[in-house]
Amino acid sequence: AQSVTQLGSHVSVSEGALVLLRCNYSSSVPPYLFWYVQYPNQGLQLLLKYTTGATLVKGINGFEAEFKKSETSFHLTKPSAHMSDAAEYFCAVTPSGFQKLVFGTGTRLLVSP
């Protein structure tokens, strides 16, 4: 079975600071991994995904994530936070056969001026 753990339900950063949102996964088979962003009262938007190949994945809005199999992690980073990055972020995992996408509980990113 697959599962995802997101450490920290809330993360606060100052504008211009590094953003680091943590995600650890559990999967019995090679996983596909995703990060989604949700702005208030909206649906989820894909930030980036890892399926196969390069372990450093670049996404939209300057975000990137690195798949580390040895650490079973897929942490999301952005070098410099913008006010517009304030949102809720979800990590998700699915086995490579892709029947079910399992989400973490989400991390709310707060950005202060």
Next chain:
Amino acid sequence: NAGVTQTPKFQVLKTGQSMTLQCAQDMNHEYMSWYRQDPGMGLRLIHYSVGAGITDQGEVPNGYNVSRSTTEDFPLRLLSAAPSQTSVYFCASRDSRNTIYFGEGSWLTVV
């Protein structure tokens, strides 16, 4: 290209009433699914479908029915609404590159 369209966006039901949340996609995706989102619990899969005529249960299927008579539509039926079904519901479809597209959500309150 409308993507994934959900209706209604907001609904208030009384306990025991039934209703259907509609979901349609115009991208010819075979895979569609329904999730519910509750505070602190992320998104949980209710039901999914890998093609017309094929549906299967997800993590929290009780109290919900689905059908998939066409590729485009995947309605979610609440048989007898309960306050525990107060939630935000998202429909999603998936393309051949395993990218999932979400609708904008349906806010349901059961009183």
